[in-house]
Amino acid sequence: MSNTSHLEKLNGPQRKAVTFGEPLPEKGFKSGPLLIVAGAGTGKTDTLAHRVAHLVIHGVDPARILMLTFTRRAATEMRRRAHDITKKALNETLGGVSQTILQRLSWAGTFHSIGNRLLRHYSRHLKLDPQFSVMDRSDAADLMDGLRQELGLAAKEQRFPRKETCLQIYSYRVNTQRPLKETLEQQYPWCAQWEADLTRLYRAYVEQKQRYNVLDYDDLLLYWHVMMSDPRLAQHVGSNFDHVLVDEYQDTNKLQAEILHGLKPDGSGLTVVGDDAQAIYSFRAAAVENILGFPDRFTPRAEVVTLAQNYRSTQEVLDVSNAVMAEAPRQYRKHLLSIRGKGARARIVTVDELQTQAEYVCTEILRRREANVPLKRQAVLFRTSSHSDILEVELAKRKIPFVKFGGLKFLEAGHIKDLMSLLRWADNPRNTLAAFRTLQLMPGMGPVNARKAIEHLESNGHAFAALKTFAPPQPASGAWDKLTELMLALADPQRQWLGQLHLARDWYKPHFERIYEHFHTRIGDLDQLELLSGQYPSRERFLTELTLDPPNATSDLAGQPVLDEDYLILTTIHSAKGMEWDTVYLLNVVDGSFPSEFSTGKPELIEEERRLLYVALTRAQNDLALVVPLKFHLTNQSRQGDAHVYGGRSRFMTEKVLKHLEATSFHGSSSAGGDNLRADSESSTLDVSARLKEMW
DNA sequence: ATTCCCCACCTTTTT
DNA sequence: GGTGGGGAAT
Numbered sequence: 001m002s003n004t005s006h007l008e009k010l011n012g013p014q015r016k017a018v019t020f021g022e023p024l025p026e027k028g029f030k031s032g033p034l035l036i037v038a039g040a041g042t043g044k045t046d047t048l049a050h051r052v053a054h055l056v057i058h059g060v061d062p063a064r065i066l067m068l069t070f071t072r073r074a075a076t077e078m079r080r081r082a083h084d085i086t087k088k089a090l091n092e093t094l095g096g097v098s099q100t101i102l103q104r105l106s107w108a109g110t111f112h113s114i115g116n117r118l119l120r121h122y123s124r125h126l127k128l129d130p131q132f133s134v135m136d137r138s139d140a141a142d143l144m145d146g147l148r149q150e151l152g153l154a155a156k157e158q159r160f161p162r163k164e165t166c167l168q169i170y171s172y173r174v175n176t177q178r179p180l181k182e183t184l185e186q187q188y189p190w191c192a193q194w195e196a197d198l199t200r201l202y203r204a205y206v207e208q209k210q211r212y213n214v215l216d217y218d219d220l221l222l223y224w225h226v227m228m229s230d231p232r233l234a235q236h237v238g239s240n241f242d243h244v245l246v247d248e249y250q251d252t253n254k255l256q257a258e259i260l261h262g263l264k265p266d267g268s269g270l271t272v273v274g275d276d277a278q279a280i281y282s283f284r285a286a287a288v289e290n291i292l293g294f295p296d297r298f299t300p301r302a303e304v305v306t307l308a309q310n311y312r313s314t315q316e317v318l319d320v321s322n323a324v325m326a327e328a329p330r331q332y333r334k335h336l337l338s339i340r341g342k343g344a345r346a347r348i349v350t351v352d353e354l355q356t357q358a359e360y361v362c363t364e365i366l367r368r369r370e371a372n373v374p375l376k377r378q379a380v381l382f383r384t385s386s387h388s389d390i391l392e393v394e395l396a397k398r399k400i401p402f403v404k405f406g407g408l409k410f411l412e413a414g415h416i417k418d419l420m421s422l423l424r425w426a427d428n429p430r431n432t433l434a435a436f437r438t439l440q441l442m443p444g445m446g447p448v449n450a451r452k453a454i455e456h457l458e459s460n461g462h463a464f465a466a467l468k469t470f471a472p473p474q475p476a477s478g479a480w481d482k483l484t485e486l487m488l489a490l491a492d493p494q495r496q497w498l499g500q501l502h503l504a505r506d507w508y509k510p511h512f513e514r515i516y517e518h519f520h521t522r523i524g525d526l527d528q529l530e531l532l533s534g535q536y537p538s539r540e541r542f543l544t545e546l547t548l549d550p551p552n553a554t555s556d557l558a559g560q561p562v563l564d565e566d567y568l569i570l571t572t573i574h575s576a577k578g579m580e581w582d583t584v585y586l587l588n589v590v591d592g593s594f595p596s597e598f599s600t601g602k603p604e605l606i607e608e609e610r611r612l613l614y615v616a617l618t619r620a621q622n623d624l625a626l627v628v629p630l631k632f633h634l635t636n637q638s639r640q641g642d643a644h645v646y647g648g649r650s651r652f653m654t655e656k657v658l659k660h661l662e663a664t665s666f667h668g669s670s671s672a673g674g675d676n677l678r679a680d681s682e683s684s685t686l687d688v689s690a691r692l693k694e695m696w
Numbered sequence: 697a698t699t700c701c702c703c704a705c706c707t708t709t710t711t
Numbered sequence: 712g713g714t715g716g717g718g719a720a721t
Contacts, residue, residue: 070710070711071710071711072710072711110711111711112711113711136711137710137711171711216711217710217711218711220711221711280709281709281710283708283709283710284709284710284711383708383709384707384708384709385707385708385709386707386708413713414713414714443698443699444697444698444699445698446697446698446699447697447698448697448698449697449698473697473698475698547711548711549711572708572709572710573709574708574709574710575709575710596708596709597708598708598709599708608709612709
């Protein structure tokens with residue numbers, strides 16, 4: 001094959017990973033199982049994308065290439081890179097690309113979203129109604145809570161686990177495929193006494209979901225998994241794909257590994273990429289054993305290619321990262337080597353308190369920007385979403401635009417859930433959870449009447465026409481007739497999606513204004529939701545994809561135009577994985593916050609925190625600053641109280657690590673004087689009285 | 697049966 | 712600052 005220009009920029013191991021296997025005589029490409037162990041910044045996603053391009057060049061149908069990842073953000077990135085690189089490679093080797101080839105490269109996404117697609121497609125083989133709704137986490141918790149009350153578990157004399165805990169246990173047990181007893185003993189020992197009750201609860205939970213025709217996140221994997229445990233179905237599903245490529249393999253769990261195994265039992269065409277040092281999802285039942293044990297799952301063993309050449313960061317940045325990992329008791333000997341040379345020394349900056357930290361970061365960001373590093377090339381990372389609160393205020397004050405990833409819960413807001421419920425119900429009349437919420441939006445409709453109405457509908461085969469024959473309580477009667485009309489309109493299969501959200505909003509408006517005291521502050525969200533709805537081709541796609549892929553940044557809510565401008569990135573470390581920036585600031589490098597106080601109990605949790613730190617550090621290309629606020633307000637303490645702790649630099653900042661860091665400190669305005677005011681005589685004088693008059 | 701009001705609790709990380 | 716639970720008023 002002379003078509004090799006796409007390989008030119010790759011190093012040896014990368015090229016080996018990209019080309020592993022052999023072209024088939026006619027067209028197509030055959031390969032055995034392949035594991036790519038790739039340290040941070042070694043170009044793993046790029047390598048994966050090049051491999052996709054390589055397959056396509058050799059005539060593999062892009063529609064028969066399945067690309068899976070664990071997180072949404074990685075899925076987006078993988079899709080984008082695969083698309084770009086394939087396009088480029090095809091242009092160079094074949095002298096042109098037909099757009100349809102690229103469009104066929106559509107099987108790329110998270111395990112959950114691909115699961116959703118496959119389940120809807122294969123639903124009739126699974127006795128599954130393809131109109132199923134996908135519940136988000138809080139829907140699932142609501143459902144769990146209802147059953148918890150119903151079964152009388154809430155009123156135990158001894159405290160029964162809370163709904164979130166119940167759900168966590170359930171999810172962990174499902175994703176690890178281990179017995180409940182074992183899950184309880186090892187992960188939730190304080191709940192071990194409730195094994196029998198929990199089993200009862202979970203059985204009811206599963207039954208209820210089936211009755212409502214709803215699936216939770218775990219079900220998307222679980223149903224897929226069940227589908228793959230039937231050899232004939234598994235063979236059928238697997239035969240859709242010649243190649244399966246998985247990114248972030250270290251974060252997959254048992255269920256996902258078994259799904260892969262079912263898709264490609266002999267490992268043919270299976271490529272997985274990962275880095276054991278970046279495993280940070282054990283709380284989601286991720287199993288590092290997946291990646292460690294991958295080669296031996298197959299006979300002959302899977303090929304292993306290791307990438308250690310780091311393209312991203314300067315050696316100074318890598319020195320710090322290597323030093324942190326070197327202290328992990330369980331040694332991951334992977335010494336990252338930069339091809340970029342030494343670079344600037346990474347800094348550890350001490351500030352007196354959180355406000356100063358915010359000021360320091362803002363000051364530095366602007367300074368870097370003057371040095372021609374645009375805001376987009378800079379990022380602020382933190383352990384927990386709320387850690388950026390104070391910084392966000394300061395950024396707003398200084399008019400520095402930013403986008404925040406992770407933590408934000410647009411879909412959790414009550415008014416969004418109201419509207420989503422209404423649409424979910426219209427989309428899936430059996431979705432009683434959605435119906436229950438929607439019905440109670442009307443005045444005079446509480447749980448009891450809502451249940452009556454639902455029973456009435458049930459006995460009429462869930463036809464919305466039956467709403468007409470139900471007698472609602474007096475205060476609801478007006479709203480009731482309008483709801484009947486609305487639901488019939490929305491349920492009409494002829495009705496196009498465009499405009500449905502607007503119809504729903506019209507009905508919702510009076511209830512919205514009655515229910516929420518400060519409804520004005522919430523109207524913007526409804527506008528956003530309506531705007532967002534226009535981006536989806538159908539109601540089902542809107543509901544499902546918004547649940548699986550919620551707007552993850554404040555920017556998504558701030559509207560599109562902002563995205564053309566320069567903006568700073570704020571992100572949790574979990575959401576930052578796979579990303580890179582010129583300059584990275586890491587907040588709160590303080591014990592209790594980093595590692596998180598919730599993780600200080602068990603050694604393996606501490607180790608995960610260490611890997612998390614490693615992920616954070618290795619995001620930086622050129623400039624890295626760790627910020628250590630000395631006076632750290634305790635979260636979770638009494639609100640008015642000024643409780644705080646002093647000292648407590650992160651335990652990961654040992655002598656050996658500090659050796660690679662330049663220690664400095666920063667004094668902000670608040671530490672300058674006792675009265676907290678800037679000694680600043682230059683500020684222009686204000687004619688206050690004139691200003692006040694201007695207002696009228 | 698519903699609604700309203702007060703109080704406790706809250707905040708890891710993601711699909 | 713918001714939400715969910717519990718209890719009293721309507």
